[in-house]
Amino acid sequence: DAGVIQSPRHEVTEMGQEVTLRCKPISGHDYLFWYRQTMMRGLELLIYFNNNVPIDDSGMPEDRFSAKMPNASFSTLKIQPSEPRDSAVYFCATYRRGGNIQYFGAGTRLSVL
């Protein structure tokens, strides 16, 4: 398996623009997590899905953030409109129930100017 695949690896955008981050989980993994990592706050959980259903979105900072998982092979995290304080590295991670170990993608480095 190729592991968790995230795209793009880097995104530079201007304030106010819409940003969409993408994640392809490992096949067979039924949990998917979106994290945001900054120097100040470390790795923060934004939202997670089980079997494509959002379970806990309490970490989503504002209504500007939304996430979807239309099928078991794909998830998106969208920020609209983006702001400079959204600049961070966003990670997607997945695991299989009972496995406990999270497998992370390489992340998307987002810069909002």
Added chain:
Amino acid sequence: SQKIEQNSEALNIQEGKTATLTCNYTNYSPAYLQWYRQDPGRGPVFLLLIRENEKEKRKERLKVTFDTTLKQSLFHITASQPADSATYLCALDLMEKVTFGTGTKLQVIP
């Protein structure tokens, strides 16, 4: 509120020595505690998992201890090498969610 603290932001040690990293937590009763390694520009990679009823776990040069009374985990790297230089994150398993500490950046000096 729930809190996870890793002892220091950065730790420098000499090659060949044992590195010891600390993870303290409050207001948790985790079923598991995990340690991950993160290299620059990459996502965290799983290293070890220890259950609440286990005191110690080993894997090659790595050793993890878990003291649920002290609410603390220690992560040891013996005979450290420059290739061990990375950021190490502890993570607590609570139900389906995993909460991560902010990490300790380890630098092994040749």
